Amino acid sequence: MAVPTQKIRVSLAMGSCLLAIFTTILASHMPTPLYAVWQQSWGFSDTALTAVFSVYVLGVVVTLLSMGSLSDQLGRRQMLVPGLLFILSGSITFMLASDIYQLGTARLLTGIGTGMVTGAATAAVIELEPDGNWTRSAALAALAFTLGAATGPTISSLALRWTSHAEAWPFLVVVTLCILCITLLLRAPWPAGLGQRQHDFRLRAWRPTPLKVPRPLLGTFFFAAAAICLAWSTGSLYSSLGPSMARELVGVSDRALAGLFAAGWQLVAGISQFACQRQPLNRLILAGPGLLIGGLAAMAAAVLLASVWLFILATLATAMGAGAIGVIATVTIARSAPPAERGSMTSAFYLAAYLTMATVVLGIGFASDYVGLVNSMLGFTVLISLAALGLMLARRRTQP
Template structure:
């Protein structure tokens, strides 16, 4: 008789939550470290982008390895990377330590999220894969919003904000490891293949079938557009709130990043049942209006406009993210789905790193005000182009 997967599924969902929680936890602290150690915006965004490097390298080399060695066998080492990364953050003494901690956290994220998400989907006893994916997405959203919230509250209420939030991560990782090791694992789901040999394993090639290239470019462009705005808040959001909108409280400044992630996540759930023809108009228009509000906040130094910009850009980006994921899910044939999905997220991560590094570099040379205004113009033009492209691409 097949054992109940409930505990194992809960352990995997907690692993996803913990990993994304740890990934977003440092966001409000970057401004504090920048003030204390005096590094540039370029250096700050480089630290953020190193995380992307860790995720991308893992996706390119080990993204499909859990299909062979088992889901749990991939999640546990990934959590150990998260544990080490959080410990390094806690004892960091300079920006180089932050970079190493981010890289290790990125590797752990790449190892955990794919394998744990696949395990959750596979363990849905009623065969409802969509529900499993929704549970995993909920864990992502909660982790992305509660991570910066936790460190923002630490800035407000404690004198050791660089320490105790990472102790929370370490405690969560230890709990995950105990549950994963103790939980009965359903037979036949994500198990180690007896004929697998590591020396013969090769990464799954990332490729897009030529007939589907147009649809892929549309979907990849949409996810890149959504993630570009999200990465802005994840890397420079607290600094923008403090330097441009006049938010002097570092704890409150950090909550803008948490709020953006929460609104974007809620929007994704709300928009899933809407037709693409409606979303392709609503998403880019909301994003453009939010970017206009951001430009106004930058020019006027208005906290209220910056708050409005945060809500509207998050809603627009969340809607565009749904457009991208639905398009790629509908268009990719089963035999090509792994490669297309990997290419899809690879484009998103690389764009996110490029945008963040470019903004940091521009901020140091042109000033943050000019850089943000340029960002709003470029992303608005990209949103208009996405709406125009949709008329020619039918997923």
């Protein structure tokens, strides 16, 4: 039996949105193994390094605050294409960068593009799911996020090992993917009535509107936001300082291998998200934080004992725990967000995650310049473990 034409149209459109998520997150994580190289070449501090990383978050946050709900009115595809053009511009700036200020500019452009793409693309994937399976569509969106986050550092790490000019050519991959994704978005047949521009909308009359969450859903939203913040905290640590931790704290001398810890964390988290999509949330709310707490304990031990094997165990356990918690968060939002406000609510969800990411990364970078990276990491493990325990206890009051 032939697949219905409508289902093919939906699948093509959904595939282009998943590719947009993958490309965007790939671009945002591509520089991770290269930060240590730039830091050594240009001689800037850990605080400056984490500031460059966090400029990206500034771009994301400003965009989400000003345009987070725009895709609900302008249309999902009409929001995605300009966002990918920002990602493309940021990658070209990375290729040509010669100082830390140009790195900051590249990160800002990438952050603006990410803010435009993530909320709109995630909302589109949920709407375009042909069978109305929100759990599956949320898991696919989360998987695209995590695979992009794993592939970016992997490409950069391999470039450090096997090529010269590794600080430049990996971004050609992003440029190519951006062009491919924009082409697919423009050419893919978009189903009528899904994620389209509102008939009475006029861009000239549009003004930024604040993100909002319906009052009856505030409790559910805060639960989901707390979960995604917890999941992304450890991920942001690996994305910004993972290679530095591997080299300075546990004795991994190979720069390429140190960079692969960040990629490995993201890959394991992505596999965990895909594996957890069929599990009941009440089970995940115990397993996810429990694994995260165990992994953080292994991380503290790895730092104190300078053990590579304990660091590998910590990487695996924290990634599995964060993956399970990420599924809890995305499924909760997918089930609760009303269609007319899905873009706004999803953007508010990611806004909370990115603000947490910036706070964690800047805090650790600032603290490491004053009390050392070891003490900063030990403090991080304690704080995140307490937050994970709090999420487990919150399930008694909030039903996702």
